[in-house]
Amino acid sequence: MPSAAERTRTLVQSTCSALLVVPGLDLTRADPLFPDSRRVGPDGDLFLEFPADSPAVRAATHAQGDELTAVLEITDVAPVSVPHRIRGRAWVSGWITCVPGLAEPGRMMLRLEFGEAYVDDLWGAEDIGAEDFRDAAPDPLVRHEAELLQHLHSAHDERMRTLCGLLGERTARAGSSRRPRAVPVALDRFGLRVRFVEDQGSCFDARFEFPEPVRDVTELRRAMHTLFEAAAS
Secondary structure, three states: OOOHHHHHHHHHOOOOEEEEEOOOOOOOOOOOOOOOEEEEOOOOOEEEEEEOOOHHHHHHHHOOOOOOEEEEEEEEEOOOOOOOOEEEEEEEEEEEEEEOOOOOOOEEEEEEEEEEEEEEEOOEEEEEOHHHHHHOOOOOOOOOHHHHHHHHHHHOHHHHHHHHHHOHHHHOOOOOOOOOEEEEEEEEOOEEEEEEEOOOOOEEEEEEEOOOOOOOHHHHHHHHHHHHHHHHO
């Protein structure tokens, strides 16, 4: 399974919604602080791009040293229609400063020096240390996950339902006259998580591990083919 640091790096470098919270900053007349882009530097610090006139940029410009603290809040929502769509949240806190020269004209890059992080997702809740975050790598499927899950859901519904056959007696619920809907809810290099939604509205998750971690979409296709073959047999 991916480590907490890997999961957090994946969320930071994904397209999930992210909000920068600067304690004490008055935003009553301003838009929420959603970075236009974000990336992680080699030392584990975050680089967040904002318009040059953003309240966050103004606050960082006038701050002295490392006195301006901030928290990047990331919310991960499943890209398919499924009950309980929020898959997880992560928080990265630290100190923000301006980094001139790294953004286009009219933009400014802010550096969020990593202090600490916390993730609460489908795997559980954990703290992440600075070194673990710095050394972790995002999942190789992160840029493709939403598109892949949507494709599985829209084009392979019947094949997804065959995965019920790998669950044994778990789907043999009293009063259930048909297989539950099988909605692909999360995908990473280690496997596929599916949310099974029953007729009465209840649901449960099952995790299907790949024989070995995949490194790209080509290897993922082979792993998925093997998984569906096992379910069909």
